[in-house]
Amino acid sequence: MAVERMLVAGRYRLGEPVGAGGMGRVWRARDEMLDRDVAVKEFVPPEWMSDEERVRLRDRTLREARSAGRLNHPHVVRIYDVVHADGLPWIVMEYVPSRSLYQVIQDDGPYSPATTARIGLAVLDALTAAHRAGVLHRDVKPHNVLIGHDGRVVLTDFGLATFMDDGSVTGPGLIVGSPQYVSPERARDGTSTPESDLWSLGATLYTAVEGRSPYARENAMATLMALATEEPDPPVRAGMLGPVLTGLLRHEPRERLSAPEVERRLRMIISATPSPVRAGVPSPRRARAVVGSDIDQIMAPARASVAALPPPPAEPLIVARKPKTEPPPRSTLMAAGLALVTVLGIGGIMAGYLVQRDEEKAVPVPVLTSPSPSPLRTVAAGFSPATCDLPAPSGLPVTPQRAAARGVKGWSLLGGWSYFTDGSGFHMPVPDGWTYQRIGTTFCFRDPVGTRVMALSLDRDPAGDPVKACRTEAQRLVRSGALPGYQQITLERKELLNKAADWEYTYVADGAQRHVRTRWLATDGKAYAISWATREFDWTADLPKVNMVLSTFYADRPAGS
Structure with a gap:
């Protein structure tokens, strides 16, 4: 039976076939109701299947389609509909020219x-x-x-x-x-x-x-x-x-x-x-x-030196740099070295890298340095949450801290949240189970099962102008290439607060658009920058949490004030 141009479920007009799988064919089709291209999966059971097996396989198809339909992800083909024609299911999906x-x-x-x-x-x-x-x-x-x-x-x-x-x-x-x-x-x-x-x-x-x-x-x-x-x-x-x-x-x-x-x-x-x-x-x-x-x-000379070593079970490849008085975490060392390779381009030389296990200590390896600043230093010098995009080292502590407060003065945070503090006077609401790490003057809080990040930057200048500070930070990071695809959404003063501004923007990281809101605020002689960053398609769902964090952060008043 010819099925080309066939109308399925009175709505989807089949065009040309674009693929085939073990149990069916995929057609490019036109959704005549919404006037858009879709892909339609036709269920085609093999001839050797019994009627009972066909029923079981059809039911399993529908269960799997429902499971896939729950996913809303930029790297997953979206499921639009499941319809029946001639007693068989047809799966209507997103059409991706590809x-x-x-x-x-x-x-x-x-x-x-x-x-x-x-x-x-x-x-x-x-x-x-x-x-x-x-x-x-x-x-x-x-x-x-x-x-x-x-x-x-x-x-x-x-x-x-x-x-x-x-x-x-x-x-x-x-x-x-x-x-x-x-x-x-x-x-x-x-x-x-x-x-x-x-x-x-x-x-x-x-x-x-x-x-x-x-x-x-x-x-x-x-x-x-x-x-x-x-x-x-x-x-x-x-x-x-x-x-x-x-x-x-x-x-x-x-x-x-x-x-x-x-x-x-x-x-x-x-x-x-x-x-x-x-x-x-x-x-x-x-x-x-x-x-x-x-x-x-x-990379060939460096790879040759470690080709015979087994890959480590937990720790990444490490580029060791000359240690400072207080060495940064190993993943920070690695990221700085890899960023250096990017800065030097194909004309640079990377002397080597070290594969190590958890129990081994990093051995310094000479690395060619560059007079220009690395992206790591450029980002970490300011208050952008892009600092926290760097790979996190293994073994970071997780929230809640021991004896962490769940509220203050008679009211409580949402369940599963607690206050984080380092004793310097700030109190940052953070979900339980997130890792935390300090990079320079910024605390990074990372969702262990996603890409959400919160950042708290300390030591801002309380005498500074919050709008000017955010604008200067944006210009600096864009010029350095640290925020590819930067698009400003808003940058405005928060009139109801003593001294604050909200800066909201998007940029591209690892091929995906990220959405960020940063609040720069000064209170009681100190200034902070609080940021929430997540993937663009998660932003709407995360917005209530963003607002909760910004509204429940507080700092201790100086003694006697």
């Missing part, structure tokens, strides 16, 4: 390590959001990662291509998932966990940078045999990305790198290379002009 990562690799060749890290960070962010919502992808592979024509990276097919993980649907010669990208435990007994998705992410990124999967063999059976008995093929093009790949592709799930550790390492790799002209991911051909082999060649 090619799959698999198609890009086939057409243009593999990506550089730095651009692969960008892709990995986007997919990891999507998986983290899904796992938090109780959704396992189960089929992460290059075919299900879309590279948009605008550079956007999107993970698709959340349970829409393969739904046989619980063994309720079987068939002759059936392989659960794609053998080259399925985790060892999933291939062995069907076990599905977040660690299984991370293994598949590692195999996908391996393919993106190497041009082939880590278990590429002549057929599916040979792949499954190798998966059960052999280590993955060693990467040869991955450069600094290599330890991340091998850490994700460990056979034992409990020995794999955790999602936060993978995120930290990917961010370090990205920060060590020049950023593309625009956010997003270009094709490999265009990407090589920006983050290609020149950077990898700079």
Whole structure:
């Protein structure tokens, strides 16, 4: 039966097919009610399935579609609708003009390590959001990662291509998932966990940078045999990305790198290379002009010195600098060194870096210095929460502090919040479970399961003008390149407060737009800058918390006043 131009559910006009999965086809279609392009997933059960198996698979399709529909994330294809036609479900999704990562690799060749890290960070962010919502992808592979024509990276097919993980649907010669990208435990007994998705992410990124999967063999059976008995093929093009790949592709799930550790390492790799002209991911051909082999060649001598060392279980790659009287945290040292590589560009030299475990101490390694200030120093010198975008070291303390106050003078903070103080007189409301760290004169409070950050900057000049201070800070950071894509939303004096201003803006970090509000205020002879930063699409939901923080922060009055 010809289905081209078919009208589904009286609303979605099918156009051309744009893809196919194990259980269906994807069509580009037109939503005639809202006059927009959509993608429509057609459920096509194999002929060998019994009626009972088709019913179970259809029900599972609907459950998975509902789970994916709960996700609202820039790196996840959105689910718009589920309709029925001819007794079968059709899934209506966001249409993303794109090619799959698999198609890009086939057409243009593999990506550089730095651009692969960008892709990995986007997919990891999507998986983290899904796992938090109780959704396992189960089929992460290059075919299900879309590279948009605008550079956007999107993970698709959340349970829409393969739904046989619980063994309720079987068939002759059936392989659960794609053998080259399925985790060892999933291939062995069907076990599905977040660690299984991370293994598949590692195999996908391996393919993106190497041009082939880590278990590429002549057929599916040979792949499954190798998966059960052999280590993955060693990467040869991955450069600094290599330890991340091998850490994700460990056979034992409990020995794999955790999602936060993978995120930290990917961010370090990205920060060590020049950023593309625009956010997003270009094709490999265009990407090589920006983050290609020149950077990898700079790192080659340093990589050779540690190639034989196993990747650490918790600590990132470290660039040690000449220690000061009071050494900063190890991740701060690393970030400063990687930022230096970015400043020096391909003409600079990085003498080396040190891979270390938790119990080892950093050994100073000579690093070529530059007369120009590093981005780390530029940001940390002021009061922007961009200071807190730097990778956080492991083992940071978390809130609440011991005997932390939950309120003051008879009223209480929201449940799950407490006051943080260092004894100098301020009292900052912070959610329980957030990490805290001091960088220069700024306290950074980080959400351990997201990208939300609060910052409290001390030692502002109480005699200064708050509007002028914020305007000067904006100009300084924009000139230094610390706030790419900066857009000011508002900068205004708060008339009801003694001396205060609110500065709200957006900028781009790691390919995603971040939204920030900073309140600069002076009270009782001291001045502070309080900031909340989060991803743009989270801003509306976070706004009540932002207002609560700004309204419940207080400082002690000096004795006798």
